[in-house]
Amino acid sequence: MATTYNLKRADFIFRNENDWEKILNRTLQRDKTELINELISSELKGRGGAGFPTGLKWKLASESKVQEKFIICNADEGEPGTFKDREILTKVPFKVLSSMAICAYIIGAKQGIIYLRGEYRFLKPDLEKTISEFEYYCNEINFDFKIKIFMGSGAYICGEETALFESMEGKRGEPRNKPPFPTNAGYMDKPTVINNVETLAHTFTIFKYGATKFYDLGVQFSRGTKLFSVSGDTPKPGIYELELGMSLQDFVDEFGDGDTKAVQVGGASGFLVPRKRFGETAIGFRGKLTGISLPTGGSMMLFNSSRSMFNVLDNYLEFFREESCGQCTPCRVGCQQLLIGIKAVKQGSKPASYLDKLLKLTETMQYTAKCGLGQSVANSFSSIVENFREEMIY
């Protein structure tokens, strides 16, 4: 039955004990299967938003017999309201690089690549310096591994892993058909592990402290901690490391301004939770608290009663209309229809019942869009329209 989980702060990611060389060296001595099993038993799930089990991903890639493989760090942090990866790469880049090296060791890769968001160009010089230091150390311990940075060009869709590969291959950033999945055929059609920056930072924690320590944090199905990018109507915006599984009510109690009307969990592609649902909503991957459980890439946007939810949705849809890659019909045309549609309802040129037609449309987008972008537009749309219908109309 339901247990109440309180908001618990943690400090793993940014705690810097300058011991990465020791941890890396120690881990690279260990048996590969043992490492994979440790990662699997930690139940770490991808922190980019999709929540795929990290251990399984590494295992699948390690099983491929193909000679050339890649480990890619996805630093194309583009979800509106997310700014944690930047901080990790600034403050504890060695953790990320070490985890990439460990992954390379396990799956048998010699090349790591950081796909850095175009807008993060200012991070590049420092990161390059860090990489050369890191490579120097790898060389010293006779570990053959190189890391390079690939600069994105500002398209949101390139955070989608297969669009990211296309972009790296010099093509248009358009998601591929799946299967094949990256662990079979990713970058240059070679087996590829692609992990979010934060995921890699967590694997460092796991290899440092052991899986149990990580597993003991959080709740069932949602183990460990997570970085949250807190923004919006809050007296204390910023980045916070919290244990997964907390209730949204606890979160709002801590970060709200006393007048929180709704929270957008997971950025523009996430869900909007209205005040009446705070208590029953848990932040985690699966498993019920008393109501729903929401996975997230870590973006938490708080809105107080001064905000028009129509404007919020309008803003998200404008974002999606522009950031859809444009190749598949449901996403390209769907986003345009949703945006023009809510405006038409607001202006009265379409009846309120048109919102229901649009909700049906988001269902089709969810079922038929080629990638996560088009599929998840339904999330914010339906949660905002269903909970704040009157704000859409009047």
Add this chain to the structure above:
Amino acid sequence: MSKKINITINGVVYEVEPGLTILEAAQNAGINIPTLCYHKDLCVAGNCRVCVVEIAGQKRLAASCATPCQENMEVLTNTLKVRNSRKHIIELLLSEHNADCTKCYKNGNCELQELAAEYKIMSQDLIDLVPYKDYTIDMFSPSIIKDDSRCIRCQRCVRTCAELQGVNALTVAYKGDKMKISTFFENSMNDVVCTTCGQCVNHCPTGALIEKNYIEDAWEAISDPEKHVIVQTAPAVRVGLGEEMGFEPGESVTGKMVAALKNLGFDSVLDTDFTADLTIMEEGTELLTRLKKALVDKDINIKLPMATSCSPGWIKYIEHMYPEYLGNLSTCKSPQQMFGALAKTYYAKARKLDPDKIVSVSVMPCTAKKFEANRPEMHDSGYRDVDIVLTTRELAIMIKQAGIDFRKLPEKKFDRLMGDSSGAAVIFGATGGVMEAALRTAYEIVTGREVPFDNLDILPVRGLEGVREASIKIEKPLENWAFLDGVELKCAVAHGLVNAKKVMDAVKEKKADYHFIEIMACPGGCLGGGGQPIPTNPEIREKRTKAIYEEDKNLSIRKSHENPEVIKIYKDFLGEPLGKKSHELLHTKYVARNRY
């Protein structure tokens, strides 16, 4: 052989080859799944999403064209969810599409229109997005019109231009709602590397890419009593036209086509095959002359391999992509242009007509021929040599407009004077045909004997592989050609410009020492041309190919130099191949073009 897998479609278990997609498995089982971005000639894109199906256990639908069959997969192709989604997707496409069908050239032959009819999209709930768009129509190319308002962004044209032609004139630009199919710097199709081959037109499911049609110009000329309107028909038209008239692919309709053209009111119905034979005389002689200069005179200015010059798409391609090899092109005009130049000189003289009053029309399987006729070089008769170029499709439209019952037409013969042809000319329509025709004649000129192949069928140059190589050893040549004794004449044949690139790169990197190469811009040669009936696919092209070789087999004269009209024109008018008159009328030069 790898193990077959079991897949259930709509409750029935099928055993399928591994690697097959759900769409292919369904098609094999006779289950229709609608498609738009899918095309048999092209790689899978999976972007229109109209082919979605339900897979048991999955909440999301799968694009059947892009999803491989898996063991024990349960597929449902006709559930409420599937139908609603497909309908929704068609509605979405229509909302972004200028669906003013009655004013569209492709009205009646549009895949989106067909789907809208099939799914009975009776009302439009969604908001019409067209007024919000800044759509443009590019009419600057003499061959192709690109109307963005009719585009559904399936990217079939982009894949065609890249995969079949290796040209990449069309590509995707921008993203999101602004995503569109565009060109380098959004220039007009006329100002980029577009070869005007028209394969994009052939592969476009809607009216976004169409040929520039000259139907009204043709009607106007025919109706003008002052004008003497002659028409020439290319070899590939006769094996394609039937498809537009309700015949199965692969049925040759030469006699009916001639009858129809006479019915339409053309004053004289003639055959491009005649000048195809003439091309062989000129080009074959040119090849032998080049070989002589290169091998005997050791003239270093002679360029080998010599490349054919019949395909205007290929000509524009080499002008853009390999301008340093223009000297390798045969200087012969294409059969269409030879015909045009002779129509207003030789034909006019023989018929005692004022060339100014002659309107020279051609029916071609090709959109690039429109561009070719428009070239400034093509005025050697003192007039524009070919006035109006129609595609096979345009001719079909005219026949339908004229109310002709094509099926019931009696078969008729081409008019005389430039209406006779050999089998060698007919096979110009298929990839390898020019090569075969040239070898039949050149070998005989050199040795005095027929080519050493059964029934004159030079099988090694036939077929639909992208690049084919062949060689013929010359033995016991006639005295004049003694220098060729023992020489192995090396040839290559390529069709589809992506294959032309392979051959040209091999030549460039000196990996191949060909003497003679035949290149046709379109897959399958002219029979798969950009002006041929839509749809096109490998099976259809194979059937047309068969029909072409069948025509050749049934003709009594199968060698160009035996065409009596060809013999006559050299005697009465031209003198000899590569002679002065030939140079004036039948040969041309090329211009180097930029890549951008």
